[in-house]
Amino acid sequence: MSPDRRLSEPHPTLATVAERAGVSRQTVSNALNNPELLREDTLARVQAVIDELGYTPNRAARQLRTRSSHLIGLRFEQAQEGTSNALMDRFVHSLVEATARTGHHILLFAGDPDDPLDGYRELLRATAVDAFVITDTYAGTAQADLLRRVGAPFVTFGRPWDEPGAAQPWVDVSGARGAELATEHLLAAAHRGIAWLGWEASSRIGEDRRSGWQAAMRAAGLDGPGVRIADNVDAARMAAHELLEGTGPDRVTGFVCASDTLGIGVLHALAERGLRPGIDVGVVGFDDSLGAQVTWPGLTSVRQPLEQVAIEIVELLHGVLSLKPVREPARMLEPTLVVRRSTQRE
């Protein structure tokens, strides 16, 4: 921490390396950025000095010159308390790993929750980041619109809901496919009365997932009750109680839920009614959150391939940054089903 300590080891610069290696600064620069231009022995000599000195190019200087920071901006939102939606964590980690492979880093910034644009402008004007990854497309297209307008590169995790055909690079996971997978899984376990427990109709993501349940039911020549509620455990618990009141041949014995939170709410209702999860009633959640993993007796859930999402995003980012036309600027990935005891009939 002492200042003299810090001064005692001044960081080597290009000039230091050049002098030590008996070449010009430019040659050192080339050794780093265009090694194929150097003769083999020169390269080796320069490389040796670089290693010996532990030289790393100064990022600020490089950034000033190349106008590229190798930083990707990501607005980091708080995980909602009270729900089991802890996707962000896994996604961010995947993104950090994926960007590291191309020499980029993630720059986190905060934003006023009520102003989707807050934070973006400042970083843009300061040329602090090369590009953005936008995660909250469900909230509207304000950020994407802004970035497109000023010509700032970005990729979104989430399709452009309002403009399905928008010429904008995005990666998303099919919620419809996830719910379809879940429904088919319950059908295969001989459930017939399968209910949908989802979010309010204003949620695009919720409606997308719901459509998958509907499609699978229709394909089986069935129909089931669909309920739209708020995303919390209690609302789901109460809704489940109501749905389980029914009797007769098409009584509900299966639940496909828009979130793990809702799925856990159903499990609570089952516990209160003395019904056995999996055996009497099958329940599937969504997002494979920590909650689904630790809750009793284990909640079957739709899992998004976030690691793959991150990789594809970085690939698109690369294309966008190099101004090359991207091969496939819109990519829909498929989720998988993680089966646990809430859908196993033993």
Add this chain to the structure above:
Amino acid sequence: MSPDRRLSEPHPTLATVAERAGVSRQTVSNALNNPELLREDTLARVQAVIDELGYTPNRAARQLRTRSSHLIGLRFEQAQEGTSNALMDRFVHSLVEATARTGHHILLFAGDPDDPLDGYRELLRATAVDAFVITDTYAGTAQADLLRRVGAPFVTFGRPWDEPGAAQPWVDVSGARGAELATEHLLAAAHRGIAWLGWEASSRIGEDRRSGWQAAMRAAGLDGPGVRIADNVDAARMAAHELLEGTGPDRVTGFVCASDTLGIGVLHALAERGLRPGIDVGVVGFDDSLGAQVTWPGLTSVRQPLEQVAIEIVELLHGVLSLKPVREPARMLEPTLVVRRSTQRE
């Protein structure tokens, strides 16, 4: 995304502003960094042009000159799957918010899980960050040692376990106090046989928390069984079953756990034995994770004041960066207890 778009709106520079305002570049710089040096009317005029143009200083140039990036490095680790430990999420968010208030941003980097030093060196040599926040102090002091050796500023979230007196700025939350709080809470609910369910003795954090349970029990003139197991739901479930076998006056009716995962495991055991959480047996978890919030019937848990931790860290960071002696370089914060139905006797 088109290049012409980007060129059509070249970012204004100091020179642009200076010309528009009819002053020298230096005056504009002063308006930004030392406004008190300017005459009032000059300042107003310059400020007006800055606002009009939407000028923001180029970070790279400023960084090159001042050798300060206003970036704080944070190695982002994966949240452990299968446990309910999703602290990182909340902490990172708090940190982003706290650093934003001082004009700093968080730079995330990945690291080889097996090499605690990986990632640090590179960022240091590239002068990419001004300081680091270290979160995995329980794993040893390799990072802190490295950073101290090269004179790089850092603050740790977590005390220096191996060297309690180390002259190193840190912020931590007292796990002992948390477990004490939990135990006292159960004692107040007339529980007497209170067990400790914790991690292996090699975990400093685990032993710290355990000591709080022990202290509270001793203060009440009691003693209880302490069990050390791996941090997963099943291990806790089985351990709880065993502990609940006992009968007689000092049979176990309360559990203080080192994590929510373990607490949830106990709840599973209760469900399997037909015991009512809260009423028959009280259970307290640790960390107030999403799992504690959504699990049935709600798990009482010790909550760390992560928002406050972040604020204190930023305060220490500030001191460390300005090379001023920090008022109190080691700060221990107190956790709180979030009471839910797992400890309520109705």
Add this chain to the structure above:
DNA sequence: ATGAAAGCGCTAACAA
């Protein structure tokens, strides 16, 4: 209170 000059460390363009 304001301006002029210098230079942070790097790379693009050009020259040798």
Add this chain to the structure above:
DNA sequence: TTGTTAGCGCTTTCAT
């Protein structure tokens, strides 16, 4: 294949 020159946008002297 290597070296020279210039300048990215800013702030730190120092002069006015």
